[in-house]
Amino acid sequence: MSELMVDEGVPSRVVLPQDGDDVVDVTRELDKYLTFRVGESNFGIDLLRIKEIIEYASVCDIPMVPSHIRGVINLRGNVVPVIDLAQRIGVEGDATESKRSCIIIIDVLVQDESMDIGLVVDAVNKVYEIGEEDVEHAPAFGANIPTEFIKGMGRIERKFVVLLELAKVLDIDEISIQEYSDLAEHS
Numbered sequence: 001m002s003e004l005m006v007d008e009g010v011p012s013r014v015v016l017p018q019d020g021d022d023v024v025d026v027t028r029e030l031d032k033y034l035t036f037r038v039g040e041s042n043f044g045i046d047l048l049r050i051k052e053i054i055e056y057a058s059v060c061d062i063p064m065v066p067s068h069i070r071g072v073i074n075l076r077g078n079v080v081p082v083i084d085l086a087q088r089i090g091v092e093g094d095a096t097e098s099k100r101s102c103i104i105i106i107d108v109l110v111q112d113e114s115m116d117i118g119l120v121v122d123a124v125n126k127v128y129e130i131g132e133e134d135v136e137h138a139p140a141f142g143a144n145i146p147t148e149f150i151k152g153m154g155r156i157e158r159k160f161v162v163l164l165e166l167a168k169v170l171d172i173d174e175i176s177i178q179e180y181s182d183l184a185e186h187s
Contacts, residue, residue: 056101
């Protein structure tokens with residue numbers, strides 16, 4: 001009979017001793033997600049995609065852009081387009097009204113080049129480790145955002161958080177950010 005021992009230095013690592021002297025190392029996949037609030041809903045995005053989180057500051061407007069593009073900010077000399085996540089995914093929220101509002105800077109690959117994009121959110125909560133077994137498929141009904149934006153529903157302490165599919169939310173072809181970023185650099 002095998003005993004289950006947890007490697008105390010790494011909580012997601014489990015060591016299962018088998019009969020004899022052999023030890024089998026089984027690693028449980030846990031992903032880290034930053035959770036945040038937009039409107040009345042809680043969302044999460046893969047922590048590895050986040051470059052930094054900054055306090056919400058004034059955003060320079062750009063004329064003739066879709067309503068979900070707030071404008072651009074100057075981040076250490078770089079022009080960074082800023083997307084209003086509430087507008088983009090279709091939920092009610094107004095990040096400019098809150099003192100807890102933040103801009104989450106995401107690193108996105110556009111035509112083999114790295115580009116920073118900011119997402120305005122109402123408040124950042126905390127980072128959670130969510131295992132694959134705690135991620136459910138998005139329901140086909142009742143979602144107030146397009147289902148292609150949902151990676152899954154992460155279970156956290158008896159509650160669910162909507163895990164966003166950033167590849168779809170930040171689809172560059174669809175939202176034409178590169179085009180508007182180039183306009184901002186030349187104006």
